Amino acid sequence: MATDAIDLSISGGANGADAHLMRGVADLQCFIGDPVGAANAAIEADPDTVMAHVLKGYLYGLSTEPTAGPVVRAAHGAAVALPANPRERVHVAALGHLAEGRWHDAGRVLADLTGEHPRDALALQAGHQIDFFTGNAPMLRARIERALPAWDESMAGYHAMLGMRAFGLEENADYGAAERAGRRAVEMNPRDGWAQHAVAHVMEMQCRQREGIAWMRGNADHWTKESFLQVHNWWHLALYHFDLGETDEVLALYDGPIFGARSTIALNMVDASAILWRLHLGGVDVGDRWTPLAAQWAPHAGASAYAFNDMHAIMAFVAGGREEEAARLLAAQDEAVAGAGDNAGFTRDVGRPIARALHAFGRGDYAQTVRLLNAVRSRAHSFGGSHAQRDVIDLTLIEAAIRSGDRAMAGRLTAERAAQREASPMSGILRQRADAITAA
Template sequence: MQDSLGNPLTSSDPSSLRAVNDFVEGFVSCEARAADVLAAAKDDSPLVQAYCATLHLFAESRDAVPNARPFLERAQAGAARATPRERRYIEAVAAWAEGDITQAIALHHEQAREHPRDLASLKLGQYHCFNIGDCPGMLRLALAALPAAADVPYVHGMLAFGQEQCHLLREAEASARRAIAMVRKEPWAHHALAHVMLTEGRLAEGLDFMRSVSDTWTGLNSFMVTHNWWHMALFLIDLGRDAEALAVYDGQVWGVVKAYSQDQIGAVSLLARLELAGIDVGERWQDLAGYLAGRLDDHVLPFLDLQYLYGLARAGRPEAGQLLHNIEAFAAGAPASTHAAWERVCVPAARGLLAHARGDAAGTLEGLGLALPRLVEIGGSHAQRDLFEQVYLDALIASGTASTLASAQGLLQQQVNAQPESLRLRRRADQVYAALGLPRLTFNASPRRR
C-alpha cells in the first residue's frame, strides 16, 4: 500500500492506511483531523505508532514525553519490519523525545532528500528548525521536496514560510499565492502572506486579505485558526482599530483550546501588544494566568516559557518569580543542542520581561539588551519576536533619559519608515518627539510603493 502522497507503507491493513492518511493529510493542511490517528492507537503499524507519539509530543507540555513514550516504544519494537523511510521517521521522533533536536533535524533533512514526498516529515523538520531559529534549514527542507511534490499545494505554503523567514519576500509571496491558487483553503499560505504584508507595511491590504480568506478557516487545529486571527489582530492594532482588535482577542484568539500551549502564548503576546499600544485590556490577564500557572515545570521550548512568565507577571501572580527560578535552574543543565538558547538568551530575556511587568525599566533594558541580539536562537517568527522588541522600546521610553529617548527615536523612526500606515507607531513616535522637544512627526499615511 501507499499513503495518499505515494509513499510505500509496510502495513497492508486498510485501517492502518486510513490512520496514516488522516495524520499526513491533516498535518500538512493544519487540520484537526490529524488527531484522528489516535483512534488507531492499538494498530501494530510502526508508523501509526510513531504518528501517535508525534501528536503527544506536540502537546508541548511536561507530560508530552511520558505520554508519547508508550507509542514510541511500540514503533521502535516494530521498526525491523518497517521500510527505511518509516524507520528514519521513527528515529527522528525518538531523537525529539530525547531532546536531541540537532539529530532530529539531520534525519528530517535526510528524509527530504531521499523521500521528498514524505511531507509529514518535512513539516515536522520545519517545526524543529523554526524552534531553533534555523530559517535557512526550513527553506532547504522545502526546496528539497519541491521538484517531486510541486503538485501538492501545501509544499508551496511550506516553501513560502521558509522564504519569508529568510527575508525573501517576493519569492515568499509568489509561493504563497501559487499555493492559494491551487487550493483556496491553505491556511499556512495565508499565514505566510500575512507575514509578508506585515513586514512590508501593507497593513490595510493585509487585513483585507486575511478577512477575505477567513471563511476557509474551518476544521483547523486550534493553533492554526487562532494564529491566523492573531495576525489579523496585529493589522487591526497597527491601524488603530482598537475595539476590533480586542474583539478578535475575545472571540477568536483566546478560548478555542485554553489548555494548549500555542493558544496560551498567542493570547499572552496579543494582550501584551494591546497594552503596549495603549489599549486597556481590563481583567483579561487574570483569566489567562489561571492556565499559565500550570506551566512552571514545562521547559519544552524557551520561547514558550518566556511568554508564560510574562503573562503570569502581568497578572501579578507570584508564580512568575518561581518560573524565573525554574528557568534559571533548567538552563544550567539543558540538553546540549539547546543549552546556549536557554542559558544565554532565555535567562536574560526572562529577567528583562519580569522586570518590565514590575515597572523596572532599567532591569528590562539590562536583561533584554543581552538577549535581543541573539533572540532568533529561541525560535519564533519575526512577527512573534517583535513583542520583545516592543517591550524593550517601551522601557527605553519609560526610562526617559536623554540617551534612552535618543535610542527610542532611532528605533521608532526606522519602524515608521517601514510601516507608514501604522497609527500605533505614530502614537509612540509623537510621544518620543514631544519628550525630545522636537517637532511632531510628519506622518505619511500613503501606501508604500512596492
C-alpha cells in the same frame, strides 16, 4: 506492504491503517481535523504500522505542551520495536531525538532523510515545524526548496509544499515569491491554514494592514473550519488592527475567537498573551482580561518545557499580578538551563534573559529591561517563533527605553523601526514619543 499517497512504502498498514495514516498526514498539512485521532485509528487498525506511532509522536512532540513528553517517548518506544524499512527507521531515529528534547538533531536527521526521499511529506512537514520552533530561518526555506523539484501539482499534498515554501521565503524576506507561493497554495486548497498564514506574514512584514484584513476576512470560512491553527490566524488579523490603533477590534477578537473559548493549549495561550501584552505596552485598559489567562498559565509555572512559551507565560504573570508564579517560572528556567536537551540552550541564551527583562518591566525597572533585552535581541531568533511573533521583544525594548528616559536608545530604536516599517502607524507613534523625550 502498503504505500502512502505518493507511493512510499509503509510497514504494516493492514485493515485500513494506511488510509487512516494518510488522512492524518493530510489533516496535518492543512492544520485541520484530528490528525491525532487518525494516528490512533491507524494504530488500532494495525498496531504494527510503525509510521502511525511516528505520526503520533511528532504531533505530541511538536505541540510544545509540557505534558507531551511521556506520550512522545511511548510512541518512540512502540515504533522502535516494530519492523520497519530503512526510511521508516530514520523517522524513528528522528522521533527518538525529539523525545529527548534534541530538536536540532531531529531536524538534521529529517533533512538527511528528505535528501534521499524528497517526496516524504511527513518528514518535510515535521522538519519544517522543527525549523520554526528552533528559529532556523535558512532551513525553513532550504529544506522545502531542496525537495520541490521532486514534486508537481498532480501529487497529493503539493499545496502544502507551496505553503511551507511560502513561509520559508517570508522568514527570509523574499516577500514577493512568498506571497505568490502562498496564494497558489490557497488556490489549490483553500483550507490550507499554513499557506493562508504565510501570506498573512508577508502583509504584516510589509505593513499592508488593510490588505491583510481583507485577506483574512475574505477566506475565513475556509481557514477557521475544524482548524487547530485558527487561533493563530485570528491573532494575525488582530495584529493588523493593533498596528492601525483599532484597539476595540483587537479586544473584540481577543474576547471572541482568540480567547473566548479559554483554550488551555499552550500555543493558543501564547497568542492570547502576545496580543494582550502589546496592548499592555501601549497603556490600553484591558480590564480583568489578564486574570483568567494568568490562571490558565499557572500550571506551566513549575517547569520550563519550551523557552518561547515561557516568555508568554511570564507576560501573563507580570501583567496579571501573579508574582508567585513568575518567581516559580524563573526558578524553573534556572533548572532548565542545567538540564539536558536543546531547551537548556534556548533558555540560557535567550529565554531566561527575556523572562527576567519582562519581570523587571513589571516592577517598573525599565533600565534593567533595556539592558537585558538589548543584549539578546540580535540572537532572539534562536529560541524560535517568527519575525512577527518576536517583534514583541523589540516593542517591549522600545517601550522600556521610552519609559526609562533613555533618549539615545529610544531614538536609535525608533529610527530603526521607522526605517524597517515605514508604513506602520505604530512606528510613527513610537518615533514621536522618542522625539518628545529628546526635546524635553
